[in-house]
Amino acid sequence: MASPSTRSPPRNRQPRLRFRDERIFYYVALAPTTIVIACVIALPIIYTFALGFFIQNTLVRNWRFVGLSNYSDLLTDADFWLAFWNGVVFTVGSTVVATVFGLVIAILLDCNFRGRGPLRALVIFPYIVPSIVVAFIWKFIFSGRGILNDFLGFIGAQAVSVPWLGDQRFAMMAVILISAWTWFPFAAITLLAAIQNVPDNIYEAAALDGAGPMRRFTYLTLPLLAPAIMVVVLIRAIWAFRNYDMIWLLTEGGPIGATEVLPIMAYKEAFGLFRMGHASAVSVSLMVFVTLLAAVHFRVGARLRKAYDTS
Amino acid sequence: MVQVVFSSVGKEYGGNAVLRDIDFEVPAGCFVALIGPSGCGKSTLLRMIAGLEHIDFGEIYIDGNGVNDLAPKDRDVAMVFQNYALYPHMTVAENMLFTLRMARCSRAESNDRMWEAARILGLEDLLDRYPRHLSGGQRQRVAMGRAIVRNPKVFLFDEPLSNLDAKLRVQMRAEIKRLHQRLGTTMIFVTHDQVEAMTMAERVVILREGRIEQVGSPLELYDRPANVFVAGFIGSPAMNMMSGTFERAGGHYHFVPESGDPISIPPGALSGAEDTSSGHKYMLGIRPEHITLPGPEPVSGERKSFGEISAEVVLVEVTGLDTHIVAAAPNGEVTVLIRGRSAVAAGDRLLFRLDFPLAHVFDAETGQRVD
Structure with a gap:
């Protein structure tokens, strides 16, 4: 005898959409995102590439095919190379400053002290402030009659007070410092997470092995943080090389091109001189450089992760 | 060194x-x-x-x-x-x-x-x-x-x-x-x-x-x-523990557990440090290997020998080298360790003999060893 409990009641079968092949389902699910990405990223890139082979003036709207001549113009254009070189200086400078400062802050935040929690939260502040606010704060500090010069006057060093962002000699340095200030929290938080990933008893073992704090830092912390440092450096480098907003807000590439980098050059070509072909060529070459950096990032990152697997 | x-x-x-x-x-x-x-x-x-x-x-x-x-x-x-x-x-x-x-x-x-x-x-x-x-x-x-x-x-x-x-x-x-x-x-x-x-x-x-x-x-x-x-x-299986008092009756000492029959103690097995008159509470500890199985439970009314209790086997664990027998006695579970194999099965009612000179006596209040 079959008891009622052993027979399951007939289930209400809902009509279901069925895919004969699972892969079809994946394609359908991916389609909306793919279409959006194609419209807002891929199409503009293709358009920019195409535009690089033409001379086109936004005001006149005539298209004239010139092949690679926009690119060959660039290679002989001293302004292009200056912008490229400025980009390298800005990238290296702000990356190094942000990473070193971030590492120091990360190590300090890893120490045990009162108020560490609030301080950790506070460190993120420069990173979340909008660029425009950062630019205004620092312009205020660095201007000819700004706080920095007031302070220099106060300590009797008027002789060195200059309009920092307006002086060809110091503008790049000031921009690098400001940019590093907005970026060090990213480095600090990332490296802090990496530091906390290192098991404590590795340090204890090293202390018993006779390594003092300095040697624990050089023999353990630095090598164990290498993958994280590499990731921070490469991400920062990629972002810095294509940075536009901060430099534009601070100096607009000036004075006399002292802080003009490739994205600013592209902008000026396109919306100052209306030479869309040239601007596109600048953009494409910028993209090539950044893609190279990204390729290095992925190669080095994968290799480091493998080499420093702590599991 | x-x-x-x-x-x-x-x-x-x-x-x-x-x-x-x-x-x-x-x-x-x-x-x-x-x-x-x-x-x-x-x-x-x-x-x-x-x-x-x-x-x-x-x-x-x-x-x-x-x-x-x-x-x-x-x-x-x-x-x-x-x-x-x-x-x-x-x-x-x-x-x-x-x-x-x-x-x-x-x-x-x-x-x-x-x-x-x-x-x-x-x-x-x-x-x-x-x-x-x-x-x-x-x-x-x-x-x-x-x-x-x-x-x-x-x-x-x-x-x-x-x-x-x-x-x-x-x-x-x-x-x-x-x-x-x-x-x-x-x-x-x-x-x-x-x-x-x-x-x-x-x-x-x-x-x-x-x-x-x-x-x-x-x-x-x-x-x-x-x-x-x-x-x-220390010891696995753990030592058996039961709490109770020592009393003297019929010419020798007994350990009287909180529940169950008194266990008679062979002469000379106690150290003499035990307080046997005032009903002071003790813990009696005996290691599983210090319990032997003299045979089946006697018919009711028959007197048990020194150190014997009767209990029903509830679990037999075989490790290959030795056998652990867990039995339910009126004063709690008793674990016995027998070298080699045993024919004992769950449900058997057996006599268990505690090897008294090897038993440990602790003060129930302080937990400290007495002797």
């Missing part, structure tokens, strides 16, 4: 005492095990010897010198951590050479010592591998190698075998024991596994809730546990 002395050592965490009045000596060249349940403070005590935890009270002496204010590196002790704590970015050789490099040892001497350690531990073929390419047992050996190359005054082991599988654990146990015999260095070994402590150590320190319960050789602890805790902690 070096002696380690603990003098009234104590430790507090946020006002809570985690170690109190730790007083004992580790004789030079001795292998000592610190054992106790989780949270008893055994690892903390080990870390205090290493200098990884501050010594809040008392003093620790290594080789006659107080080490309270010495940095870990100046105490000349080596430690093997539970999870090995190998440097993940260094090869096996570099892991072992690190400490010699820190000590600015010459390259030739460092290499000699590293090779010597590798030879002792069978690591010669693994020297250029990274820790992530090693098995648990191999990592364990590297951690020991890193300790050996330094030739320290004292070796500290913090539950080094607990991450290994059962078979490897037995193997490494023997290896550490052999290492001790070979080097003759003082070793302090923390474990929560009584088998490790009993098989490896020359002296065992049992800790509970930050206090020492007993210090002694493994057999001393087994044969004469100082209190109920040690009696229950």
Whole structure:
């Protein structure tokens, strides 16, 4: 005898959409995102590439095919190379400053002290402030009659007070410092997470092995943080090389091109001189450089992760 | 060789005492095990010897010198951590050479010592591998190698075998024991596994809730546990315990459990220290192997012989080497260990004879041994 409990009641079968092949389902699910990405990223890139082979003036709207001549113009254009070189200086400078400062802050935040929690939260502040606010704060500090010069006057060093962002000699340095200030929290938080990933008893073992704090830092912390440092450096480098907003807000590439980098050059070509072909060529070459950096990032990152697997 | 002395050592965490009045000596060249349940403070005590935890009270002496204010590196002790704590970015050789490099040892001497350690531990073929390419047992050996190359005054082991599988654990146990015999260095070994402590150590320190319960050789602890805790902690299956009073009737003593029939005690089996008149409560402890099975339960009314109780078998566990019989007696469960095989089956009602001269008597109130 079959008891009622052993027979399951007939289930209400809902009509279901069925895919004969699972892969079809994946394609359908991916389609909306793919279409959006194609419209807002891929199409503009293709358009920019195409535009690089033409001379086109936004005001006149005539298209004239010139092949690679926009690119060959660039290679002989001293302004292009200056912008490229400025980009390298800005990238290296702000990356190094942000990473070193971030590492120091990360190590300090890893120490045990009162108020560490609030301080950790506070460190993120420069990173979340909008660029425009950062630019205004620092312009205020660095201007000819700004706080920095007031302070220099106060300590009797008027002789060195200059309009920092307006002086060809110091503008790049000031921009690098400001940019590093907005970026060090990213480095600090990332490296802090990496530091906390290192098991404590590795340090204890090293202390018993006779390594003092300095040697624990050089023999353990630095090598164990290498993958994280590499990731921070490469991400920062990629972002810095294509940075536009901060430099534009601070100096607009000036004075006399002292802080003009490739994205600013592209902008000026396109919306100052209306030479869309040239601007596109600048953009494409910028993209090539950044893609190279990204390729290095992925190669080095994968290799480091493998080499420093702590599991 | 070096002696380690603990003098009234104590430790507090946020006002809570985690170690109190730790007083004992580790004789030079001795292998000592610190054992106790989780949270008893055994690892903390080990870390205090290493200098990884501050010594809040008392003093620790290594080789006659107080080490309270010495940095870990100046105490000349080596430690093997539970999870090995190998440097993940260094090869096996570099892991072992690190400490010699820190000590600015010459390259030739460092290499000699590293090779010597590798030879002792069978690591010669693994020297250029990274820790992530090693098995648990191999990592364990590297951690020991890193300790050996330094030739320290004292070796500290913090539950080094607990991450290994059962078979490897037995193997490494023997290896550490052999290492001790070979080097003759003082070793302090923390474990929560009584088998490790009993098989490896020359002296065992049992800790509970930050206090020492007993210090002694493994057999001393087994044969004469100082209190109920040690009696229950050492030995597997655990010692049988029943509480009751001693009374004199019919010309000899009886142990009267809280429930069930009195157990008659053969003359001369009590030490004489027991209070048999005022109804003072005691715990009677008897190890499972000190109970025998004289036969089936007698018909009702028949008098039982000395030390006999009747009970019903509820569980028979066979290990191959011996048989554990768990029986339900009126005063609780009794576990019996029989060497070899047994025909006893669950449901049998049997007589169990407690081998009285080997029983342990504890004061029920203080838990301390009486005799």
